[in-house]
Amino acid sequence: MQLLYNNRLLQETELRMPLTNRAFQYNDGFFETIIIRQGRLSFWEDHVQRMQEAAVSLQLSLPPYLTSPAFPEKLLDLAKQQQAMEHGRLKLKFWRSGAGIYTPETNEADWLATVKQTTPVPILPxxxxxxxxxxxxxxxxxxxxxxxxxxxxxxxxxxxxxxxxxxxxxxxxxxxxxxxxxxxxxxxxxxxxxxxxxxxxxxxxxxxxxxxxxxxxxxxxxxxxxxxxxxxxxxxxxxxxxxxxxxxxxxxxxxxxxxxxxxxxxxxxxxx
The missing domain is CATH 3.20.10.10 (D-amino Acid Aminotransferase, subunit A, domain 2)
Structure with a gap:
């Protein structure tokens, strides 16, 4: 599976995380799940707004390109690689960079994007x-x-x-x-x-x-x-x-x- 790590396209087997990773050590971050339907990121603007709200609450500095028109296109390119354009689940995970104990070394954020092909959920009561x-x-x-x-x-x-x-x-x-x-x-x-x-x-x-x-x-x-x-x-x-x-x-x-x-x-x- 291919993924995006800090805006770089990698194979899943190439991903390496240090033991000091703050998502692993302290759950110091957040995630956003976005559904892809018929080649579109559903409710993208609302997802961006919630990610910005989460970053404010956690005092995280998100990368500026998050709000650029090129960023959702890059995410859709990843979905194409995974054959998930018709119906897919995109997960964006953000966490604080660096090491430290509870007091962080930086407020800059690392991030990871993964996409999986899915099917619409059943609508049974x-x-x-x-x-x-x-x-x-x-x-x-x-x-x-x-x-x-x-x-x-x-x-x-x-x-x-x-x-x-x-x-x-x-x-x-x-x-x-x-x-x-x-x-x-x-x-x-x-x-x-x-x-x-x-x-x-x-x-x-x-x-x-x-x-x-x-x-x-x-x-x-x-x-x-x-x-x-x-x-x-x-x-x-x-x-x-x-x-x-x-x-x-x-x-x-x-x-x-x-x-x-x-x-x-x-x-x-x-x-x-």
Missing amino acids: LQVGLCRQVRTQYSSLSHFKGPNAPLYVVASIEKDTRNMNDMLLLDLQNRVAEFISSNVFWIRDNKVYTPALETGCVNGVLRRNIMRWCRQNDIVVAEVLADVDHLYHADGVISANVTGIKRIASIEEISLPTQHPLIEKLYKGLFE
Whole structure:
């Protein structure tokens, strides 16, 4: 497999990382997952914005060419090498350069890009459980991907142990936060709701686009602090990330409605 490491094209076998690598030693970085559909980087501008927000929170200096028109073209060239232009998963990983202990030697960033060919995710309704092992917690680092990864690893282990499709995570105050790798939305009386970032949920790229689409189409959308009972009484619940929108069929074996005109409109408005 070919990859990009600090803007250099390498074979996977050529990649060498020192033991002082701060991503390995301290998880001192973040990552971004971008879906390639029909030769395009989906929601690229929103991904760039979130990467810049993550860099500010971590006090990382990203390479200036990240925002140049040539950079996404280089990423697509990598996707062509991997035959992933029709449908692929691009992962961009950024971490602080240099060594050091907790105090870093520099704020400059190293980065790595990999692409894998994928297929569209199934859209079957999901059976979801309430996560019992871990809780989300708001911080200046909770809105992007990477620093809190062990939280989602433990939740995923619970998911497999309990034979669920996904887990609904709550915050420390028992308020709905998110799913393992996606945001949660629910519909009630033709209004759309999603947890506030105060719950510690990731500020997902599709989350931003759903909220933007609702406002553009005069649909009320609100960020709220709500317990799980709000989902049990909703007209529809969905999970949403850059791979797509999925209906939630049940939470803790309590059945939920899976058909609602707004869900269809959301999907068509954002993916068709």
